[in-house]
Amino acid sequence: MTIQAKAKKSKGKRSQWIMLGFFPLIAIGGLFYPLLGYLMPLMMAFLITNSYFHARYWCGNLCPRGAFLDIVMPHFTFNRPWPRLFNRRWFRWGVFGLFMSVFISRMIATGGNLLAIGGVFVNMCVVTSLIAIPLGIATRPRAWCSFCPMGTLQESLGKLGQRHARAKRMASLHAQRPAATDSTSTKHNSNP
Numbered sequence: 100m101t102i103q104a105k106a107k108k109s110k111g112k113r114s115q116w117i118m119l120g121f122f123p124l125i126a127i128g129g130l131f132y133p134l135l136g137y138l139m140p141l142m143m144a145f146l147i148t149n150s151y152f153h154a155r156y157w158c159g160n161l162c163p164r165g166a167f168l169d170i171v172m173p174h175f176t177f178n179r180p181w182p183r184l185f186n187r188r189w190f191r192w193g194v195f196g197l198f199m200s201v202f203i204s205r206m207i208a209t210g211g212n213l214l215a216i217g218g219v220f221v222n223m224c225v226v227t228s229l230i231a232i233p234l235g236i237a238t239r240p241r242a243w244c245s246f247c248p249m250g251t252l253q254e255s256l257g258k259l260g261q262r263h264a265r266a267k268r269m270a271s272l273h274a275q276r277p278a279a280t281d282s283t284s285t286k287h288n289s290n291p
């Protein structure tokens with residue numbers, strides 16, 4: 100990739116520029132106003148629902164941290180390949196399991212306190228960003244996205260959605276076929 104192409108890539112999409120502001124808003128603003136953490140479950144609800152139909156559309160277009168990694172990080176990265184381990188299925192699901200167990204135990208510990216719940220979301224955003232940023236500098240901007248728990252979930256839901264869509268298409272094709280055969284045979288039979 101040429102330097103010009105790289106620079107062009109680091110500009111990001113328009114939708115990413117719009118979403119970029121949510122990243123410091125949650126990760127920094129949330130430290131002072133934990134209720135800002137509630138933006139995360141709203142985004143998560145959207146991305147999970149959307150991923151069934153459009154796989155990782157969220158990641159490439161709307162994720163605030165993804166936008167940060169695409170727009171800001173290319174200026175600081177060493178741009179070296181990340182370890183293959185990050186792409187391994189067991190590793191990705193291991194990270195997913197680890198984050199979910201920490202998340203659930205932290206949620207239980209809040210005892211239903213609204214501010215504390217918001218704080219849990221903010222902390223998750225801060226911790227994951229503290230992993231994503233150094234990794235992006237040391238390897239490539241999107242290294243974190245190769246095993247991000249939300250990315251892993253979206254990919255799986257996207258595959259599930261595609262499988263269901265394919266099954267539906269096949270079922271409707273099968274349903275149309277006998278009808279087509281019937282009309283052909285009727286035509287043949289009606290010929291003298």
Ligand code: SF4
Pocket residue numbers: 157158159162163164165166243244245247248249250251
């Ligand atoms: S993989 Fe995670 S951090 Fe990366 S764009 Fe997707 S949701 Fe955002």
